[in-house]
Amino acid sequence: MFLIDRELEALTVFRRDLHRRPEVSGEERETAETIVASLAETKPDAVITGLGGHGVAAIYEGREPGPTVMVRAELDGLPIEEISEIGHRSQIAGKGHLCGHDGHMTILVALARGLGQMRPAKGRAILMFQPAEENGAGAAAVLADPKFADIKPDLVFSLHNFPGLRFGHAALRTGPVNCASRGMRISLSGKTAHASTPEDGIAPTFAVAALLSRLTALGNNGPLDETYTLVTVTHARLGEAAFGISPGYAEIWATLRTLTDARMADLVARAEALAAKEAGAAGLRVAISYEDVFHQCSNADAAVTALERAMDEEGVSRDRGEGVLPMKGSEDFGLFGRVAPSAMFFLGAGENHARLHNPDYDFPDDLIGIGAKVFMRAIRNELG
Template identity: 75%
Template sequence: MFLSGGELDEVTAFRRALHRRPELSGAEAETARAVERALEQTRADEIVTGLGGHGVAAIYRGKDEGPTVMIRAELDGLPITEVSDLPHRSEIAGKGHLCGHDGHMAILMALAKGLGRERPARGRAILLFQPAEENGAGAAAVLADPKFSALKPDFVFSLHNFPGLPLGHVALAEGPVNCASRGMKITLSGKTAHASSPEDGIAPTFALARLLSGLTALGAGGALDENFTLATVTHAKLGEEAFGISPGYAEIWATLRTLTDERMAALVANAEALVRREAEAAKLDARICYEDVFHQCSNAASAVGELRRALDEEGVSHDRGAGALPMKASEDFGLFGRVAPSAMFFLGAGENHPRLHNPDYDFPDALIGIGARVFMRAIRNLAG
């Protein structure tokens, strides 16, 4: 390990401090400042702030020209109350680092300490702390930021801890690893009337009922292959909470999920056509908007090859994860694959560890050293 025991203790303490003060997507100002202060201690050659919102990137330059290797972690927590008696449990009501992004940041901070002492032989190593992963907005905002063009990565790597896999074991595969998904919000507007005379209004009641079943019928799940399609109604509302009013308004929220972006485009077209048909038949005004948009996450073969080499050289066991990949869950890391070969690996948090987004989840500190060693090996290998 390139860190001393004392340095690893420091990084662990940093992780636990972040865990106490979680911030939600797009509001990670305090977290970003803590990251920036810690990076300054590593004497990075350059620190870029305000990247795509609250994003932070630390740049470590080698002596000679060479590839730029970017390692990405996430800044944000979740709007979930932590249920824990840990001394470092969340101090912010209704918010928690229950996906392990605090641990991912700690892994990059371990890298920062190592790179601060010894730069890559060639090229650049860039540690990116990305905002707003949980709502799917962060990667797109970072890539759209004019400051990102100067970073120009040749490879982008990331990881996610994965409860259900043995502690420290890695799942890694080429091709699709995370589904595309998006939240579809539908509003149907008609005309209210007195409940005694519903014929005087235009109620969305029957259109709502048909859409609840029709949307679900568009995608029933099944095998997780290129044809995988899943539509899940997550919320519905009809009218007001009153007995004297025939409703004139309805709302439906549905999550659309596919393995590929191409399949998502087809699902979106079918869902929108269904909404238009039902609205026109019922003489309703229909509006559609999308939130939490995630593109497919697919691992490039060349990037996977580099990670496999690093895992082997560091003696970290790995395979496809016994069917863990691809997974239905979404990740906004996939967009980085549009600018450079990219790959994410999944680091086992323990077979019986609380699952991601569970209120009793906490990142296993034992993974900090493992993740940091693998990334550092990949950086050193590519620097030649």
């Protein structure tokens, strides 16, 4: 193990300090500055900042040419009020590190300390601190940033802690592990009228009523295979909060979810066609926009094999995550698989641990050393 107890204690202090000062997607400036400062003592060969927003990439060069291995963590917290009695609870009202990204970042800082002490024999190790994971915008922004051309990974790893799974046990498999999803906003515009003469206006009332049920019916919520679809209406608004006005405007928000990007394209087309049909029948104008767009996350054979070997050599128990993987939840990591073989594993936070995004969640500090040793072993196996 490359981390001794004293270092793990310092990393725990660092993680808890991050936990106190969460920043949400797109606002991670101070978090990024903290990461850059923590990396300075490890003397990386290069640090790229402002990557896709507030992203940071630290590069550790090997002595000889070779492949590039990248490990990715997330910078952002959540817009959720933390409800907890822990001493390091969030000091920022309405925001909390309630998904464990503070712990994931700390694992990469631990890797930086190991790489600072001993560079790879060949190639490059890159530690990527990605912005805006929680809203699905970060990975796309990082990949679109011209500075990413200097990275060009050959292999990409990541992890996510997983409450409900035995502590320190890993779930890892080849193929799909997270669903694609996106938030669909349908805006319907007509014309208001006095409530006593609704015939003088164009109300979206009946179109909304039809879409609420028919959008939901597009989903089968069946087995998690290539045919899986789910449409969840999350919000609806009709007109103004007044008794004297027949409404002229409405919005419906729905989350579309599939296992694959191909199936998502089909579901989007069907949902848009349905919205256009109902709007046209009612004489309404329709506008559609999307937010929180997450692509499918699928693990590649080569990356999974590398992580399996590292876990076996470090004595970390694992299985294929039967009953756990793939999961319906989404993760902004899948796009990295388009530039290099990639894999994410899920590291158990304990069967009775508070669930992700719960207001009382806190990352288990004892996972720092476990996650770090798996990644370090994988890096050493690939780069020496």
